[in-house]
Amino acid sequence: MSEARxxxxxxxxxxxRTALLATGRELTFDARAALLHQDEPSSHxxxxxxxxxxxxxxxxxxxxxxxxxxxxxDLVGEEATLTGRPRAATVTALEQVRAxxxxxxxxxxxxxxxxxxxxxxxxxxxxxxxxxxRRRVEFASMSVRExxxxxxxxxxxxxxxxxxxxxxxxxxxxxxxxxGAVGASREMTQRxxxxxxxxxxxxxxxxxxxxxxxDLLLAMxxxxxxx
Numbered sequence: 699m700s701e702a703r704x705x706x707x708x709x710x711x712x713x714x715r716t717a718l719l720a721t722g723r724e725l726t727f728d729a730r731a732a733l734l735h736q737d738e739p740s741s742h743x744x745x746x747x748x749x750x751x752x753x754x755x756x757x758x759x760x761x762x763x764x765x766x767x768x769x770x771x772d773l774v775g776e777e778a779t780l781t782g783r784p785r786a787a788t789v790t791a792l793e794q795v796r797a798x799x800x801x802x803x804x805x806x807x808x809x810x811x812x813x814x815x816x817x818x819x820x821x822x823x824x825x826x827x828x829x830x831x832r833r834r835v836e837f838a839s840m841s842v843r844e845x846x847x848x849x850x851x852x853x854x855x856x857x858x859x860x861x862x863x864x865x866x867x868x869x870x871x872x873x874x875x876x877x878g879a880v881g882a883s884r885e886m887t888q889r890x891x892x893x894x895x896x897x898x899x900x901x902x903x904x905x906x907x908x909x910x911x912x913d914l915l916l917a918m919x920x921x922x923x924x925x
Contacts, residue, residue: 728791745800749792755788864908864910
């Protein structure tokens with residue numbers, strides 16, 4: 699399920715990258731600060747320069763789904779800017795984040811004058827849609843236990859760092875966010891995390907996690923872990 703993703707800035711020629719960043723201004727956000735809010739009107743796009751953010755969407759009932767994690771070189775908020783619709787998701791800093799904010803009309807004008815950047819953005823959008831479709835298909839055939847195992851393996855690959863104890867997952871996600879990422883209730887996710895702790899596959903703290911037995915987590919994920 700995990701796959702290499704190419705950030706937006708890495709898709710651009712150096713001169714296009716420099717020119718795009720020059721159209722905006724740099725902002726700094728503290729950990730857990732909201733960069734963008736769901737349902738608000740769009741006024742700008744953000745290019746993440748340093749740090750990681752989470753993208754979440756809440757339903758009218760209050761259920762919150764984790765849609766993606768976005769890091770350096772990537773773009774958020776462009777869909778609402780290009781369509782003129784309210785923002786479809788909230789973007790929140792997981793750590794201190796630096797980002798370049800580009801006013802919406804300046805961003806669209808830049809795309810019109812830089813066709814290579816427009817093509818790169820189309821490629822990024824297509825890749826995101828393909829990844830989302832692939833995830834839905836894979837998750838449809840998996841149990842919640844398998845989905846959680848695959849998610850934890852993905853987090854270990856993209857945000858893990860080895861320690862004496864195991865693999866520390868350096869992404870401060872709440873149980874509700876983990877539940878939203880695998881399409882389960884918070885209660886079910888808590889039960890599964892307790893099972894993982896009892897089997898000494900993971901240890902958890904307040905928004906911290908260490909994978910102790912990667913082999914057992916791989917076995918729990920089954921063949922989906924290598925797809």
